[in-house]
Amino acid sequence: MLPRLKYYLRFTLGMTRAEIRGVIVLCILIGLGMGVDAILRYRDRQETIAYFKPIHFEVIYQRMEAEKKKRLAKQYPKPYYFKATWAPRKQDDWKIDMNGADSLAWVALPGIGPGFAKRILKFKDQLGGFYQVNQLKEVYGMDTIWVERYRKRFQLGTGVYRKLQVNRLLWQEFRHPYLPYAQAKLFLNYRKQHGVVKDFDELSQIKLLDMRVWERLRPYLAFDP
Template structure:
């Protein structure tokens, strides 16, 4: 296996194991599911092909010849002198609005509610308009991976959650005490050095630099790492701690 292949394999394993939090058995299960779906797709396409071949083989030109003859006969009938009658039309002058009954519609006033997005459990989330059990579970899982929300706009990062919905209710979200788990950059080991915002390559760069140069004192020290993507680390900044 080449060096590039090994690095690619490590990246995939890091993403599945530490970003998505999947166990080895779950990864094997996902691989099995992928193979099953691939085989199902191949079988489905093969059956569609066989079905189309059967339709071609069963084509009956004599049947369509009869249909065409009947169509020609109907055209001759239309062109002939068929009897016709005039009919009278009585205009209805009644006021059309009287035929309709107004249906009362009362727009429900939006309820005033507030929610601490760092403390709310699934029951609290499901109680909100537009949030079901699946979304509640995703929000809580993503919050746990982040280590807490530092602003309500991070809810837009939850997979499938409508950003329009978040914007509409942005004033009703509070972050409470905010982040509850820091990323201790000077003491975290490889298994602990993971975060949804932190790609594999950036984590590897920082850990290798720390190994050879010692602890980071501040952000200026962190910027000394070659090939460091500052945009990624600025996004991570609220979570990073330089405590020894």
């Protein structure tokens, strides 16, 4: 191994014998320096380990913590707590008026964000007001389980606030989410031929009407002449 190394240094790199000896001496000196450094590092580490006394440092730490607590106690005395003269309402006692609540009131409910609150208000306006809690389930994306869970919180308030005046509305005004176009067309044709419809009983006698649709729509109908 050593003759090959010498051959490589002398004939491949073109080094003289003196230069080769210098390289060897340099490598030896570097190795000695690294060895001395390692020995010194080891001695320093051993001295540190010998100096470290866990019990002594634990006592110092506990003393510092006690002084810190005393200093904080002087700087930040305990606050004065007064007896409250009011009691917060229970969570179950809080109600929401389905027909009078704004978007902020809806957002206060668990699981309702601004987008959902806007969707509920839009659907309420299209209906003309809620007349029962189950109508919340008809809002697009509404979870039926959520409605049942918070059913006790809902109040109808004024209920339906806008009704369809079946004897007065023009064609373009006769619109409602519960009223299909075909049923609206049939009724308006009947009204055009027979005149005013007095009440829901008379309306139910119209043969071509789907009474399942009109029963659902009944809370929103007004028969004023």
